């Protein structure tokens with residue numbers, strides 16, 4: 001990745017400035033961030049890799065991390081306050097919006113967001129986000145936000161072909177990973193200065209909910225299957241004040257806790273994960 005000068009300029013004045021850690025290849029940028037956090041790495045450190053040998057996805061999934069084709073990065077956040085599970089959801093939602101904004105600004109493509117944090121172009125996923133809170137003590141003090149963006153892949157292995165896409169496949173042209181990373185980190189700076197600011201967390205939350213409703217077709221009126229609590233179906237019915245997706249079912253309104261939301265509309269029924 002042609003990192004330094006372009007990126008350094010773009011990061012001036014952000015809390016990522018001077019804190020970029022680049023690896024030609026690594027097991028997982030999330031794992032590296034967790035390891036370095038344990039030995040005192042700073043708030044705002046960014047871990048990027050050109051390839052991952054053990055990219056981690058949500059649940060038991062792996063993240064296909066072809067050399068040089070995608071953006072594989074993780075951000076270490078060490079706010080002053082103790083973190084909790086609800087913070088992880090806000091971080092993930094904010095990161096999804098930041099990715100959508102960065103992709104729009106560089107490529108003009110409009111990304112859909114499948115709650116909580118899969119980014120889609122049409123029915124196919126091009127970006128996944130994995131937020132992990134440090135589990136080392138009861139007082140969680142750091143979070144790692146891992147972002148995988150398919151940028152210049154020309155194709156995918158057979159098992160992913162119907163599920164995955166890349167910015168290149170969707171637009172017909174290649175894109176600079178550095179330009180997308182720079183736009184992403186600037187968008188993350190904007191999102192997280194609101195979320196981590198002591199005074200205005202509530203308004204940051206309301207603003208995230210408002211923008212998600214505009215960005216995502218999944219928040220209202222989509223027929224879905226939810227792969228939790230034994231599995232159930234219903235129609236999406238908005239977000240609650242904590243950022244959780246609501247689904248109207250035959251037996252009442254339910255709150256989706258962790259994800260696994262899939263469309264039941266014929267043209268999107270195959271998007272089962274990636």
Ligand code: BTN
Nearest residue numbers: 028030055056057058128146148
């Ligand atoms: C998902 O399953 O949708 C989340 C995928 C997250 C992948 C990214 S790639 C960079 C970072 N390092 C990892 O090991 N995983 C995340």
